[in-house]
Amino acid sequence: MVLAAVRKQFDIISILLVSWITALGGGIVRDVMLGQVPPVGITDKGAVLATILSGLVVAVAHPEIDRMKWLLLVTDAMALGAFAVNGTAKALGLGSGGMTAMFLGMATALAGGLLRDVLLNQIPAVIQDKHWYAMPSLIGCFLTLVVVRCRERGFYTTEVEMLLELFVVALIVALRLLSVRFDIVIPGAVKRSKAHLPMSDEQIGAAIRHMLRGRSDLKVTISSKRSVHRRRGIKKDHHPSA
Known part of the structure; x- marks a missing residue:
């Protein structure tokens, strides 16, 4: 999150850079790997302005925002779900295979946070957080693959596909929040x-x-x-x- 840059006492330009790379870094990685250059992360004026605005808000109101733990968690989970579904669907729409599309969907969802943590010189949250983080995005990418393939075979219309993709986003959000709420973590190695x-x-x-x-x-x-x-x-x- 951008709050990490504030805690490290970065200047305003650095905070805005972290905000931009966190929000759009995953999409940039996806587009570059798909050969869609220049990527959306630098061509979509609305998206770039939104990241700048959010960075400014955090820089000014970070004490109040830092106290909204669950709101931040819900927002992050919604972004995780939306990016995973969007990234997978875009890759499939450009002719990628199923496995490639799933990897690109996960890259869209996770790469922004990973790049942010690398810039901040800290362990990436996707590795450090023992609660379900990458797992919900993986499940969501797989379900998106199934939804798109079924629509391509004529089982339902594009409108139904959009509704199902919204359901997948909601499922990703629910899995992430339930994991944190009930302390459900992925087992590690036994000593x-x-x-x-x-x-x-x-x-x-x-x-x-x-x-x-x-x-x-x-x-x-x-x-x-x-x-x-x-x-x-x-x-x-x-x-x-x-």
Whole structure:
């Protein structure tokens, strides 16, 4: 978000640059890869002016905006969904294959934020955020592919296709917000140094529950190992004196 540039105390020109690259960077990457140059991100005057205006608003009202956590989250989720669907549909309309269109749709949705984080010298949010971020966009790109292909085969009209694409956007937004609201995260790697130790049925159940919740920092307590250490400590305390 542009707020990151404000927190780093960037000047106004840098804030506007971050605002522009965040909003339109994904579309620029998509258009360049599709050979559509110059890209929309520099030819669409309305889009460029909108990013400049939003950057100015954030630069002035950032204390109030920073307190609107859920509003920022909803806005970001809506942009994620709209860019994913639009990017996939545009790539398909220009003759790209299904997999290529999905990748370009995800690039449209995610590349702007990734470029922003690179400029700000921080870990990209798409990597750092354990909640569903790339996953909803991937699902949305796939569903957009299905919707467009079905319309091309005559199953329904263009108007119905537009309605279905709006539904896909809403689904992406819902998945993103539900992930944050209920702390649903994608599982990570299990630590091998602890995974190989013998566990009781209760410990196995706890491990499974942690994995289902997507916890990557699985910590298993081995009670038998602790009891051995305690017994050793007792023996040392009661060692006969000379």
